[in-house]
Amino acid sequence: MTLLIFLVAGCTKKEEKFWELAVVGNYTSALSHNGKLAMIGSINHGGSLWQFPAYERRFNWNHQKGVFSFIVAAAFSGNNELAVTADNLQSLVLWSTVTGESQAFWRAPGDISSIALSNGGNIALLGLLDNRAILFNIKNGGVERTYLHADRVNAVAISADNMMVLSGSDDYTAKLWDTTTGKLLHSWDMGNKVVSVSLSANHRFAFIAAANSIAQVRDTKTGGLVYDVNPHAEWMGRGPTLTSAIFSDNEQLLLTGTTNREIKLHDLKQQKVIKHWQVSRRQAWKPTGVAIQALAFGQDQFYAIGSNGRMYTLR
Template sequence: MTEFPYNRFILFALFFLLIGCQDPTAKPESSYEHAVEGSYAATISDDGKYSLVSSIHHGVSLWDLEKNALKYQWSHQGAEHNITFLTAIAPDNSYAMTADKEKFGIWNIETGQSEGFIKIRESTIRDIAISNQGRYLLIGKTNGKVVHVDRDTGRRIEFVGHQEKINSVALSPNGFYALSGSNDYVAFLWDTRSGQVVYRFNHPSRVSKVAFDPKGRFAFTADSQKQARVWDLKTGESVSRLIYTSRQQIYSAIRFNKDATLLATGSPSRKLAIWDIQTGKQIKKWFVTPRKDSRPKSAVVYSIAFSQNDTKLITESSSGLVETWQIKAK
């Protein structure tokens, strides 16, 4: 037996012990305002470099988080009162995607230019995702259909495996695989080239959130009651189930770290948490900052990202604030 697995175990044990004993009500390390009266939606890029924020006064703003500087300010075409309620950033930071209930738009992050708006043919939009190079788009709809679009060829495929409205979708970086979760208590992993189901993940209540590990090793699915699981995408088997004691837990934001050892979750009740993927145990938690004038004091965690070395988390919430949270002690 080599020494590597044992040494690795010791390092993880010390890491979890160190961060697990810290104050769960700790304040953010930094906090900056991105929307003066709160935001409708926000997405942080996989690498934590950019944040895309939708708000009533600023339209859609792309922020450079490394400089805390506004990079672009966009107007989602025809959106009433700038109500853009869905945002997405490609894993390679090449393109961004915005949507209201009836149409979606594509933005080139290098040039800052719009590359068009498309109105869906039927139903309304529930969730969106975009692949590397902005080539493939995924749109989940109220009528239970999920549409995959190839922007280069114009090819569209509709996945019709769900029986009720879609709540959450995710797209692999190369655009070849999709995750979709629905009110029909099911999450599907499916091949976007053929529309064929790869795995079916059953839940005891409506599936409210799905997410991919960036390297395609794992998937996360959660329902509206008490089941949130990490799945091994090689076998389709459950790796772990998140362990919590509350009556129910709803997630509004999910992010795997690069090594797929940690999972960060955000909720509509301000809660931010980190979990051990292999055991499902919560390691640490915080609560994002509500707006000073909000009654009751509440905020929805829209998006989370790990810093490059996993020492910090970055969050965007409905309070209009981007905040950083220290994971490891300095």
């Protein structure tokens, strides 16, 4: 057993480098598709946009002048040209990542828990505390379609072609919807509150994670199980919850992050973990957790943002 523990630990790497984005930590964060832009909702200084590798804080993004906003959710458009932020007062702001100027300001029809932005930035998918996920026209305003759960919606994702949306809820289910018809395509019971979801580039795969460390990749066409991300979850009892995930563009790899600083790269074809990191925390002597809030694939490296206010690069 001692040898086994040593071998497993030996396979785990640390980050290559990290940057301090927030002194205390983040309420939420997001990374652009290429990992070169980071949006954070800081505990102390509201919203801000950062650019890498210059490590430059480009814009302060708050919803009221002179006031640090409590940013609860953020997302980038697929083309990286727009970003959206949501605060605890139900306000939504669409921003240009080029000029830093606001493009639209709206009041959401409920308290927001999560958000995703369409590829062109015209449509925002909102997860709400009142059991709904809604498609909201963030350019012109107005709800375009509503998707219902039996409890609060914690996580949402929209496909690159806007044809499918995925929502995860406290009602233990993740649901896949057709945006054109509003039809429910699949509903998966995860046995606990669903906390994280993601769709692959061509919406071939859906990632779903629940609070009991169970996480799965499902086929969006058949609904069948493609990959059990944590196959030992049942006999482990309770392990770290997977808080974030992103698929590679070719839909062959999956990058996941957890509540205990772990990041793993999964090969979906081989059905196994091929890289494993555990990133640093601020005070190594204190048993404080770091939830991985956002992930991105780079050209020859990977990016992650932790709830402790650090952005990490991994190889």
